[in-house]
Amino acid sequence: MNKIKLVMTVNKKNVETEIEPYARLLDVLRDKFGFTGVKEGCGIGECGACTIIMNGKKVNSCMVLAAQAQGADILTIEGVENSDGSMHPVQEAFLEKGAVQCGFCTPGMVISSYHLLNENQDPTDQEIKEAISGNLCRCTGYKQIINAVHMAADNMKK
Amino acid sequence: MPLMGTKNYRHLNKRLNRVDSADKITGRALYAADVKVPGMIFGGSLRCKYAYAIIVEIDTSKAKAIPGVYAVLTAKDVPKTQSWADYPYLSDGTVRFVGETVAIVAAETTDLVEDALKAIEVEYEELDGVYTIEGALEKNAVQIREKGVGLKDGLPDKDKKGNIFYDSYYPIRKGDIEKGFSEADFILEREYKTPFVEHSYIEREACVVMKDPDAGIVTAYASAQNPFFTRRYLADAIQAPFNKCRVVQKMLGGSFGGKEELVGLMVGRAALLVMATDRPVKMVATREESFMESAKRHPFNFKYKAGLTKDGKIIAWEGTQIANAGAYNNQTQYLNCRAAIHSAGVYNIPNIKTDTYGVFTNNIHSGAMRGYSSPQIIFAQEQFLNEIAKEMGIDEIDLRRKNILKQGDLTATSQKLTAETITLEMIDHMVNTTEYYRKKEEYSNTHKSKEKRKGIALVSCYRGSGYGAETPDAGGSLVTAIEDGTILINTGLAENGQGLKTAYTQIAAEGIGCTTDIINFVGVDTHSIPDSGMTVASRGTVMGAQSMRKASIDLGTLLRETAAMLLKTDPDKVDIDNNEFYIIGSDGKNKVSLADVCNTRLWTGKAMAVYNWSEPGDLGIDHHTGQGDAFPTYSYGVVVAEVEVDMETGFVDVLKVSSGHDVGTCVNPDTVEGQIYGGIAMGQGFGVTEEVPVNKGQLESKNFDSYIFPTSIDVPEMEAVIFECDDSAGTYGAKSLGEPATEAVGAAIAAAVANATGVPVRELPCNLERTLLGKSLSKGGMIK
Ligand code: FES
Ligand code: FES
Numbered sequence: 001m002n003k004i005k006l007v008m009t010v011n012k013k014n015v016e017t018e019i020e021p022y023a024r025l026l027d028v029l030r031d032k033f034g035f036t037g038v039k040e041g042c043g044i045g046e047c048g049a050c051t052i053i054m055n056g057k058k059v060n061s062c063m064v065l066a067a068q069a070q071g072a073d074i075l076t077i078e079g080v081e082n083s084d085g086s087m088h089p090v091q092e093a094f095l096e097k098g099a100v101q102c103g104f105c106t107p108g109m110v111i112s113s114y115h116l117l118n119e120n121q122d123p124t125d126q127e128i129k130e131a132i133s134g135n136l137c138r139c140t141g142y143k144q145i146i147n148a149v150h151m152a153a154d155n156m157k158k
Numbered sequence: 159m160p161l162m163g164t165k166n167y168r169h170l171n172k173r174l175n176r177v178d179s180a181d182k183i184t185g186r187a188l189y190a191a192d193v194k195v196p197g198m199i200f201g202g203s204l205r206c207k208y209a210y211a212i213i214v215e216i217d218t219s220k221a222k223a224i225p226g227v228y229a230v231l232t233a234k235d236v237p238k239t240q241s242w243a244d245y246p247y248l249s250d251g252t253v254r255f256v257g258e259t260v261a262i263v264a265a266e267t268t269d270l271v272e273d274a275l276k277a278i279e280v281e282y283e284e285l286d287g288v289y290t291i292e293g294a295l296e297k298n299a300v301q302i303r304e305k306g307v308g309l310k311d312g313l314p315d316k317d318k319k320g321n322i323f324y325d326s327y328y329p330i331r332k333g334d335i336e337k338g339f340s341e342a343d344f345i346l347e348r349e350y351k352t353p354f355v356e357h358s359y360i361e362r363e364a365c366v367v368m369k370d371p372d373a374g375i376v377t378a379y380a381s382a383q384n385p386f387f388t389r390r391y392l393a394d395a396i397q398a399p400f401n402k403c404r405v406v407q408k409m410l411g412g413s414f415g416g417k418e419e420l421v422g423l424m425v426g427r428a429a430l431l432v433m434a435t436d437r438p439v440k441m442v443a444t445r446e447e448s449f450m451e452s453a454k455r456h457p458f459n460f461k462y463k464a465g466l467t468k469d470g471k472i473i474a475w476e477g478t479q480i481a482n483a484g485a486y487n488n489q490t491q492y493l494n495c496r497a498a499i500h501s502a503g504v505y506n507i508p509n510i511k512t513d514t515y516g517v518f519t520n521n522i523h524s525g526a527m528r529g530y531s532s533p534q535i536i537f538a539q540e541q542f543l544n545e546i547a548k549e550m551g552i553d554e555i556d557l558r559r560k561n562i563l564k565q566g567d568l569t570a571t572s573q574k575l576t577a578e579t580i581t582l583e584m585i586d587h588m589v590n591t592t593e594y595y596r597k598k599e600e601y602s603n604t605h606k607s608k609e610k611r612k613g614i615a616l617v618s619c620y621r622g623s624g625y626g627a628e629t630p631d632a633g634g635s636l637v638t639a640i641e642d643g644t645i646l647i648n649t650g651l652a653e654n655g656q657g658l659k660t661a662y663t664q665i666a667a668e669g670i671g672c673t674t675d676i677i678n679f680v681g682v683d684t685h686s687i688p689d690s691g692m693t694v695a696s697r698g699t700v701m702g703a704q705s706m707r708k709a710s711i712d713l714g715t716l717l718r719e720t721a722a723m724l725l726k727t728d729p730d731k732v733d734i735d736n737n738e739f740y741i742i743g744s745d746g747k748n749k750v751s752l753a754d755v756c757n758t759r760l761w762t763g764k765a766m767a768v769y770n771w772s773e774p775g776d777l778g779i780d781h782h783t784g785q786g787d788a789f790p791t792y793s794y795g796v797v798v799a800e801v802e803v804d805m806e807t808g809f810v811d812v813l814k815v816s817s818g819h820d821v822g823t824c825v826n827p828d829t830v831e832g833q834i835y836g837g838i839a840m841g842q843g844f845g846v847t848e849e850v851p852v853n854k855g856q857l858e859s860k861n862f863d864s865y866i867f868p869t870s871i872d873v874p875e876m877e878a879v880i881f882e883c884d885d886s887a888g889t890y891g892a893k894s895l896g897e898p899a900t901e902a903v904g905a906a907i908a909a910a911v912a913n914a915t916g917v918p919v920r921e922l923p924c925n926l927e928r929t930l931l932g933k934s935l936s937k938g939g940m941i942k
Contacts, residue, residue, distance in 0.1 A: 037185020
């Protein structure tokens with residue numbers, strides 16, 4: 001099968017590579033570019049470990065063909081930090097609130113929370129729960145994650 | 159009330175951000191599947207689709223002919239097919255569960271691995287197997303393992319043939335059971351059942367294995383819960399000495415007992431492919447493979463019979479607890495030791511006779527899953543207690559208060575509880591703070607409703623801390639001071655996501671007197687430290703950390719000696735604050751920094767490190783009677799659940815779970831609360847939705863689209879209540895929590911469902927059909 005040339009922006013940098021037409025965006029991000037913060041849990045769009053932001057929308061990168069990302073603007077967990085290398089308020093809050101255990105769901109959780117707070121600066125409990133409902137976590141019971149999102153919302157308003 | 163917060167420590171009992179969080183939050187943390195090494199190729203397994211069959215022929219020639227496929231191995235190509243732990247690397251010619259590996263391949267890309275697996279041709283001859291506990295015990299059941307034994311007079315007997323895993327048989331004989339029942343005014347007998355449950359850690363099993371002359375022969379980077387345990391598989395598979403086989407644990411994406419067998423087998427298989435190809439090999443399980451070959455929580459069948467006096471004192475308790483071990487097994491013999499010890503609940507009963515054993519079936523093996531038999535057992539026992547209360551017409555809390563173990567009482571193994579035991583205070587506290595009786599009254603007003611009914615229930619339980627009598631609870635830690643005044647800590651126990659690195663950092667800081675931020679926990683590398691046993695049984699903090707405590711205290715003493723020398727005073731006049739040693743009572747002018755102390759020690763040739771080995775206490779039970787001191791101490795739990803049941807659909811909405819735990823000493827409230835909340839969610843799954851349905855050995859759930867556990871929307875309101883008490887057995891008085899946090903939640907939810915519907919729950923999960931009808935209709939039935 002003929003390879004495709006893929007050009008996109010990942011975490012504000014232009015990148016390009018050759019891909020198989022059937023390659024998943026998840027694999028291209030991880031294997032070709034080393035964005036291993038993007039995790040695979042289920043491969044069928046159920047767990048949210050592979051969550052990224054593509055053209056402003058939250059997507060499960062295991063369900064997206066890399067070819068569909070032609071020209072796209074992509075944000076992975078590696079791009080969430082502030083430009084000076086310090087943690088984003090969402091990340092700070094995850095640290096402070098004990099929202100992390102094994103950490104495997106965390107990149108996807110942070111992306112979903114970041115995406116929520118971009119659209120809604122003052123989310124309710126229910127809105128937070130809905131925003132992260134596509135991200136499965138087997139360790140935390142979600143409570144400290146929800147607390148962290150509230151804390152991040154407060155800190156971002158300051 | 160003995161709630162947390164009255165103990166006087168520098169670093170324990172205090173909140174501390176987890177030391178490994180920052181890497182996880184930023185995506186920098188490297189898990190096994192993230193490892194990439196030069197020249198790396200990929201491995202894969204061909205799995206059979208039959209539960210019981212003979213392999214007539216395997217033809218690998220087409221697969222081998224594919225360019226880019228470097229190795230295709232079957233039983234005849236490897237030194238041994240069966241691992242040291244019973245489970246097969248490769249089938250020996252008979253497959254005994256769906257998913258058993260019959261061939262392994264290595265190829266340049268994952269696509270080529272798939273092509274090669276598809277090109278292998280296997281001819282099978284299918285056999286009739288046994289699939290359930292009942293089936294395994296049937297009179298004329300086929301015997302699926304040579305080592306299986308049969309029953310004689312209802313008990314496992316070595317001289318009979320059958321499907322019982324004899325090593326997993328544990329009887330408990332306390333008092334005089336016949337006399338007990340003969341004196342009872344009231345006798346009740348009931349049966350309960352639990353299903354296969356999947357750990358569902360979000361990270362799938364993964365490893366990279368490579369030849370590594372620096373290490374000896376091979377190094378494996380693996381998602382191993384127990385790297386030393388994994389090393390056994392690595393060395394065993396390729397028949398190499400342990401000292402030349404190195405396992406390095408990568409950041410672990412959840413385990414809960416699950417990343418043991420399959421990770422070991424996978425590392426062994428990858429090592430075989432490394433030896434065959436001379437290339438580094440990466441293997442990552444698909445989620446479907448993880449479901450097929452990772453251990454499950456043991457399904458259990460329970461039968462209990464209790465005799466009580468008319469005022470509600472339990473005086474006789476008889477039980478049979480049978481576990482489904484699956485086709486291959488090296489866990490049930492340890493698990494059932496615990497199951498037997500806890501087979502009469504957290505109650506003070508003079509006459510006990512229970513028998514616990516496992517049976518082989520043509521299923522995926524059962525293994526360790528958070529609780530190690532306790533979630534199943536507590537579910538059954540606590541439903542039984544409520545059924546007794548209801549039948550006798552007595553209050554279910556009174557029944558527990560009357561029978562619960564207290565300080566000075568004897569457990570089922572006749573171990574005397576010598577340490578402070580706060581069970582009654584815990585029950586009272588939980589009853590009061592949850593407003594149990596007010597809500598019970600309020601919810602009873604909904605019990606005639608045809609739409610939605612609410613229910614509430616309380617359960618109590620206990621758990622032996624650490625390994626106890628299962629196996630010796632020993633371990634070692636190395637604490638090293640470095641010339642710049644920083645500290646390295648190293649132990650054989652592993653961070654599995656539970657927060658062990660953070661707890662050990664606090665324990666080391668407490669011992670040395672330094673701050674936590676100058677301590678770095680070395681990840682587990684089997685070439686760097688002796689084996690400390692497994693990070694299981696919630697033993698990491700309670701027992702495993704004893705050596706860390708002692709080593710750090712000893713290192714602190716050495717550092718203080720040097721500080722005293724530099725300050726020209728006696729060591730007992732020196733203390734440390736903020737990494738500076740000072741003379742006690744001086745105005746702060748006489749100070750020397752930890753860095754200067756360490757530097758001085760280095761250049762004067764003084765010891766910079768302390769290694770401590772902590773030996774197990776004297777514990778053990780008699781194998782024939784199950785009597786003896788079983789555990790160094792016990793953790794206690796009281797959990798209250800509130801639910802709302804939709805009487806039309808059977809949907810169970812868990813409204814609130816209040817989870818109270820006696821943790822002895824709370825090392826870090828943040829991680830303790832995190833364990834409790836996570837335990838509630840996992841217990842909710844166990845209670846309401848989680849079951850890996852198996853139909854003649856075929857798994858009917860293999861991914862998260864059909865295997866359902868709680869999302870952020872499903873979880874209830876959660877209340878964590880942390881109790882402390884005086885108990886010197888564990889490290890700084892700490893007791894187990896990781897497993898207690900989940901073990902009683904499913905039981906409490908099931909009991910609350912029974913309270914709401916008026917129908918006792920005798921089988922988990924409380925899915926839609928069972929909730930309304932008390933039985934499952936999903937296997938071929940109809941819902942009217
Ligand atoms: S890996 Fe993409 S949703 Fe699970
Ligand atoms: S922290 Fe382990 S899955 Fe969420």
